Amino acid sequence: MKIEDEIKQPTFSDVYQKGLINILYTAGWIGQRNTIQLKQYGITAPQFNVLRILRGQHPKPATVNLLIERMLDKTSNASRIVDKLELKKLVTRTVCPSNRRAVDIRITEAGLQLLSEIDIVFAQEPQLRNLTEAEAIQLNDLLDKIRD
Amino acid sequence: MKIEDEIKQPTFSDVYQKGLINILYTAGWIGQRNTIQLKQYGITAPQFNVLRILRGQHPKPATVNLLIERMLDKTSNASRIVDKLELKKLVTRTVCPSNRRAVDIRITEAGLQLLSEIDIVFAQEPQLRNLTEAEAIQLNDLLDKIRD
DNA sequence: CAACATTAAATGTATGTACATATATTTGCA
DNA sequence: TGCAAATATATGTACATACATTTAATGTTG
Numbered sequence: 001m002k003i004e005d006e007i008k009q010p011t012f013s014d015v016y017q018k019g020l021i022n023i024l025y026t027a028g029w030i031g032q033r034n035t036i037q038l039k040q041y042g043i044t045a046p047q048f049n050v051l052r053i054l055r056g057q058h059p060k061p062a063t064v065n066l067l068i069e070r071m072l073d074k075t076s077n078a079s080r081i082v083d084k085l086e087l088k089k090l091v092t093r094t095v096c097p098s099n100r101r102a103v104d105i106r107i108t109e110a111g112l113q114l115l116s117e118i119d120i121v122f123a124q125e126p127q128l129r130n131l132t133e134a135e136a137i138q139l140n141d142l143l144d145k146i147r148d
Numbered sequence: 149m150k151i152e153d154e155i156k157q158p159t160f161s162d163v164y165q166k167g168l169i170n171i172l173y174t175a176g177w178i179g180q181r182n183t184i185q186l187k188q189y190g191i192t193a194p195q196f197n198v199l200r201i202l203r204g205q206h207p208k209p210a211t212v213n214l215l216i217e218r219m220l221d222k223t224s225n226a227s228r229i230v231d232k233l234e235l236k237k238l239v240t241r242t243v244c245p246s247n248r249r250a251v252d253i254r255i256t257e258a259g260l261q262l263l264s265e266i267d268i269v270f271a272q273e274p275q276l277r278n279l280t281e282a283e284a285i286q287l288n289d290l291l292d293k294i295r296d
Numbered sequence: 297c298a299a300c301a302t303t304a305a306a307t308g309t310a311t312g313t314a315c316a317t318a319t320a321t322t323t324g325c326a
Numbered sequence: 327t328g329c330a331a332a333t334a335t336a337t338g339t340a341c342a343t344a345c346a347t348t349t350a351a352t353g354t355t356g
Contacts, residue, residue: 001292001295001296002292003288003291003292006295007218007219007220008217008218009204009218015281015284015285015288016275016276016277016279016281016284017275018284018288019276019279019284019287019288019291020178020275020276021220022287022288022291022292023171023174023175023178023287023291024175024178024179024220025220026171026175026291026294026295027171027172027174027175027176028175028220028221028222029295030168030171030172030294031172032223032344035343035344039344044311044312044344045312046311046312046313047311056157063334063335064334064335064336065333065334065335069156070155070156070157071155072155072169072172072173072176073176073312073313074176075180075313075314075315076312076313076314077312077313077314077315077336077337078335079335079336079337080311080312080336080337081311081312083336084311084312096334099321099322099333099334100320100321100322100334101320101321101322101333101334101335102321102333102334102335103334103335127164127165127168128164128167128168128294129164130293130294130296131164131167131290131293131294133163133164135290135293136163136164136166136167137163138286138290139167139170139171139287139290139291140151140163140166140167140170142279142283142286142287142290143151143167143170143171143173143174143287144149144150144151144170145278145279145283146174146178146276146278146279147149147154147174147177148149148278180314183313183314187314192314192341192342193342194341194342194343195341211304211305212304212305212306213303213304213305221342221343223343223344223345224342224343224344225306225307225342225343225344225345226305227305227306227307228306228307228341228342229341229342231306232341244304247303247304247351247352248350248351248352249303249304249305249350249351249352250303250304250305250351251304251305
């Protein structure tokens with residue numbers, strides 16, 4: 001559905017303004033779908049994001065700093081997201097031996113197991129399925145260009 | 149900058165997965181810029197969004213339901229965003245005479261004045277300035293197609 | 297018209313975002 | 327060496343998100 005109809009705004013000042021709104025709206029639309037899918041696994045989208053970063057590092061640990069660098073939303077509070085994951089036994093947190101200011105965060109076996117379950121479900125229901133491969137590449141190029 | 153470098157993830161499972169992450173990341177990037185600009189006017193992005201909807205209705209009132217319909221994030225809590233705007237005297241809230249369950253929300257003169265100031269600043273610093281008009285149109289088409 | 301369902305908004309709770317500040321550790325250098 | 331600056335993380339506060347529940351008004355129907 002066209003963005004004009006989605007938010008019931010018949011006109012925009014120009015196509016740039018419209019593009020801006022469209023990115024924000026579409027991101028919210030995707031985020032909501034993700035939230036719903038993740039809910040049945042008892043985690044939120046930022047928690048899922050952190051778990052995937054930790055799996056990428058596994059079996060090496062990550063620090064809070066590394067998580068902040070790689071999170072989609074760099075200003076969010078990684079400490080408290082790790083708190084929640086630790087409560088669910090999906091990650092461990094130990095003082096880094098070589099730098100006692102830092103904290104080594106590791107994904108647990110339970111965390112890896114949970115991610116692999118979610119992977120299967122997400123793979124079965126591919127996102128952006130409406131785009132051809134060429135269109136998906138085009139989209140990536142346009143988005144990268146916006147942030148130049 | 150390419151999304152691979154932004155979040156330091158050298159590869160993605162496919163170009164669709166990459167596009168998905170790219171939309172979420174770019175939306176966050178835009179949102180952060182907006183937040184910073186709006187901060188000097190003492191309002192947040194959702195509050196700004198609600199004010200613009202109310203200006204679109206002006207001088208007619210809007211209900212909370214209408215706001216929810218038109219907000220970029222439809223699941224957010226419009227009641228409490230209106231609370232904050234009312235405290236700042238940017239909107240008024242009166243019981244709707246024809247349906248005493250509903251509330252008529254109107255933007256005040258101060259609210260209109262604030263929006264016109266922000267408009268000037270935003271117009272001077274156009275968003276998506278790196279795209280040509282043709283590219284912006286292409287982007288809108290791709291995003292609309294994703295949500296089909 | 298009374299009882300129940302529906303609708304509109306507000307409120308409660310857990311989590312996350314944004315940002316300032318605090319605490320502990322390490323580093324650099326006078 | 328000792329002390330200030332820098333670094334790594336945690337904590338506090340205000341606001342927003344997500345969603346369940348509550349309150350009040352309006353519709354509906356036997």
